[in-house]
Amino acid sequence: MKKVLVLGAGGQIARWVIEMLAARDDAKLTLFLRHARKLKNAPKNSQVIQGDVLHKDQLNPAIAGQDIVYANLTGTDIDRQAKAIVDAMSEAGVKRLIFVASLGIYDEVPGKFGEWNRRQIGAYLPPFRKAADAIEASGLDYTILRPAWLTDNDEIDYETTERDEPFKGTEVSRKSIADLIGKLIDSPKRSTGGNLGVNKPNTDGDKPSFM
Secondary structure, X not given: OEEEEEEOOOOHHXXXXXXXXXXXXXXXXXXXXXXXXXXXXXXXXXEEEEOOOOOHHHHHHHHOOOOEEEEOOXXXXXXXXXXXXXXXXXXXXXXXXXXXXXXXXXXXXXXXXXXXXXXXHHHHHHHHHHHHHHHHOOOOEEEEEEEOEEEOOOOOOOEEEOOOOOOOOOEEEHHHHHHHHHHXXXXXXXXXXXXXXXXXXXXXXXXXXXX
């Protein structure tokens, strides 16, 4: 039985992950989010905790005893959130972390799309970079994911790039990211220490098709 803590359980990618794990009898989910009312029809193999990762008295008890922590958070304080997660996991002796960050934090997006991406979200990237740096220095068994621009397409179609490789493509579906997260949960040693860009193949261009 894998015990999985989902931080940011109300998010759109997280909801796909929860749906994929909902019917399984080999997974026990703890769904952690700021506003529990946003989570409709929590699965039977889950418990819901309303809390804020920056509140140690709420986060630390949720992390204790887990096998895997999957964090899908955002905000200008994402670096502080990441540090809180790292500290709580280290204190609890929980090692496996799957953390969704952002493309562009290493200036790894090439060409005109890279220029466009910097114009759109460049101001928001420094805290995500600090978050990734903290996780990489943590000693945890982490995997960091850097998705392309996200779509709601009901499809699973993606490829990955490494931290030191140019980013590929411009977009990817949330369902695809959730599929990769599900695979990492199923095989906890997969991509340990990995920092992966994730995109839909053959979506290269100056910007995502829906923009």
